Amino acid sequence: MRSPDWITVRALPLFCDMEEEHFDQLIDGAFCHRFPKYANLVTEGDTADFLYVLVDGLVELYGTHDGQKTTLDVMQPVGSFTLAAVIRDDVYLKSARTLMPSQILMIPAQTVRQIYRCDHAFADAIVNELAERYRCTVRALKSVKLRNGLERLANWILCTDEQQGGQRSFELTFDKRTLASRLGMTPENLSRNLAVLTKHGVRSAGRGIVIENPSALMQLAKPNSLIDG
Amino acid sequence: MRSPDWITVRALPLFCDMEEEHFDQLIDGAFCHRFPKYANLVTEGDTADFLYVLVDGLVELYGTHDGQKTTLDVMQPVGSFTLAAVIRDDVYLKSARTLMPSQILMIPAQTVRQIYRCDHAFADAIVNELAERYRCTVRALKSVKLRNGLERLANWILCTDEQQGGQRSFELTFDKRTLASRLGMTPENLSRNLAVLTKHGVRSAGRGIVIENPSALMQLAKPNSLIDG
DNA sequence: CGCACGCTTGATGCTGCTCAATTTGTGTGG
DNA sequence: CCACACAAATTGAGCAGCATCAAGCGTGCG
Numbered sequence: 132m133r134s135p136d137w138i139t140v141r142a143l144p145l146f147c148d149m150e151e152e153h154f155d156q157l158i159d160g161a162f163c164h165r166f167p168k169y170a171n172l173v174t175e176g177d178t179a180d181f182l183y184v185l186v187d188g189l190v191e192l193y194g195t196h197d198g199q200k201t202t203l204d205v206m207q208p209v210g211s212f213t214l215a216a217v218i219r220d221d222v223y224l225k226s227a228r229t230l231m232p233s234q235i236l237m238i239p240a241q242t243v244r245q246i247y248r249c250d251h252a253f254a255d256a257i258v259n260e261l262a263e264r265y266r267c268t269v270r271a272l273k274s275v276k277l278r279n280g281l282e283r284l285a286n287w288i289l290c291t292d293e294q295q296g297g298q299r300s301f302e303l304t305f306d307k308r309t310l311a312s313r314l315g316m317t318p319e320n321l322s323r324n325l326a327v328l329t330k331h332g333v334r335s336a337g338r339g340i341v342i343e344n345p346s347a348l349m350q351l352a353k354p355n356s357l358i359d360g
Numbered sequence: 361m362r363s364p365d366w367i368t369v370r371a372l373p374l375f376c377d378m379e380e381e382h383f384d385q386l387i388d389g390a391f392c393h394r395f396p397k398y399a400n401l402v403t404e405g406d407t408a409d410f411l412y413v414l415v416d417g418l419v420e421l422y423g424t425h426d427g428q429k430t431t432l433d434v435m436q437p438v439g440s441f442t443l444a445a446v447i448r449d450d451v452y453l454k455s456a457r458t459l460m461p462s463q464i465l466m467i468p469a470q471t472v473r474q475i476y477r478c479d480h481a482f483a484d485a486i487v488n489e490l491a492e493r494y495r496c497t498v499r500a501l502k503s504v505k506l507r508n509g510l511e512r513l514a515n516w517i518l519c520t521d522e523q524q525g526g527q528r529s530f531e532l533t534f535d536k537r538t539l540a541s542r543l544g545m546t547p548e549n550l551s552r553n554l555a556v557l558t559k560h561g562v563r564s565a566g567r568g569i570v571i572e573n574p575s576a577l578m579q580l581a582k583p584n585s586l587i588d589g
Numbered sequence: 590c591g592c593a594c595g596c597t598t599g600a601t602g603c604t605g606c607t608c609a610a611t612t613t614g615t616g617t618g619g
Numbered sequence: 620c621c622a623c624a625c626a627a628a629t630t631g632a633g634c635a636g637c638a639t640c641a642a643g644c645g646t647g648c649g
Binding site: 279280281316317319320323337 | 606607613614
């Protein structure tokens with residue numbers, strides 16, 4: 132692998148503490164590819180051949196069943212996915228595709244497991260990564276089961292704003308239909324819910340969202356650190 | 361801790377490969393308690409002081425928000441819970457209570473983390489446990505987002521039957537209201553859905569469930585190994 | 590035996606989905 | 620730069636699924 136910016140990969144919590152030699156081994160067998168928008172990366176049910184690292188771009192993790200599809204997560208750089216399947220040497224449970232042109236690092240699963248066995252710091256990082264992802268998924272499950280669509284949207288807006296620095300204003304980085312699916316609603320209802328939020332301190336136009344009245348929005352959203360993270 | 365049957369605890373995947381000395385250290389600082397039915401064990405939001413092992417009985421893991429409550433999992437012996445919170449030294453995300461009189465082993469979180477750091481086999485077991493729990497939660501999330509209530513019930517019946525040996529007949533081990541919450545519906549709708557399943561090869565009376573026509577039930581359920589496990 | 594609780598059943602209303610039509614936005618090629 | 624084609628987003632109407640509310644029924648336990 133040759134890459135300008137894998138210093139950022141090395142800096143990931145997952146890799147930053149492991150031994151130089153082992154990190155070199157990891158990327159020795161790895162591929163770094165550029166993919167166009169909407170390229171399929173992973174198909175659920177396939178055996179886990181690679182650990183993926185999103186270096187640049189945007190990736191959607193989704194599940195399918197009986198002709199339906201639901202977005203489970205939208206990954207931002209820099210982060211890894213398919214770790215649990217790789218470690219367990221099992222099939223992928225989520226499919227993955229790019230939402231914009233993306234640079235993706237693919238590390239052979241066997242190499243990951245091999246180095247996991249001999250590098251203590253790497254194993255420790257894997258434990259922390261798995262625990263954190265697990266907790267995120269538990270939060271997502273609580274969100275779906277304990278809130279309605281409007282509340283999920285309101286909290287997503289609050290979280291996304293905070294994550295981007297709390298400017299009270301940000302832009303969507305992907306389709307509204309994808310956002311709708313992530314929030315567990317149809318595109319039509321996302322539209323309607325965004326319209327409803329006008330009465331609760333949120334102004335939205337196109338891909339822009341402005342929180343004009345944070346306290347009004349929070350009163351509706353009832354944010355909860357045990358759900359939203 | 362004194363206990364007749366902690367051979368079963370030692371046999372858990374989480375503990376079975378660790379060194380004898382370290383296992384002894386773990387249980388040295390641990391408590392083993394009997395709890396009555398509906399005893400509160402864990403409150404979400406509290407800092408994780410203990411790793412719990414359900415030795416005997418039944419435990420419900422649930423989440424609450426804004427006056428609501430939803431069942432996230434029903435644990436059967438022998439198994440552990442709160443591992444992710446303990447490892448990350450963070451707060452619990454789920455509450456826990458017994459659903460019947462239960463014997464519970466409580467291991468101080470600090471001890472777990474300490475031995476995790478020095479016992480390689482234990483660390484490895486933790487990785488596998490976390491990965492598996494993560495995958496279970498992903499499945500649950502897909503189930504809620506991709507299926508309706510009737511389908512979730514149908515698949516739950518198929519899974520529970522298989523888990524109990526495929527006798528095509530089994531008994532509920534807990535409240536229907538808890539089952540309803542676990543499946544993401546109201547008790548009223550669970551009743552109605554059970555009635556609907558009469559037309560799809562399932563006969564139910566009281567706590568007994570009989571699968572009279574497996575293929576009819578499966579046709580409705582559309583079981584999926586990437587959701588049901 | 591009788592009370593209490595869990596479960597069932599029915600009636601009603603809300604939330605969110607489906608379908609369809611229009612408007613807006615985006616990317617392409619002349 | 621504009622015109623066009625196509626995709627995404629909005630809006631409205633109608634409907635299905637599910638929740639809520641309110642009785643009634645059954646079972647188990649004191």
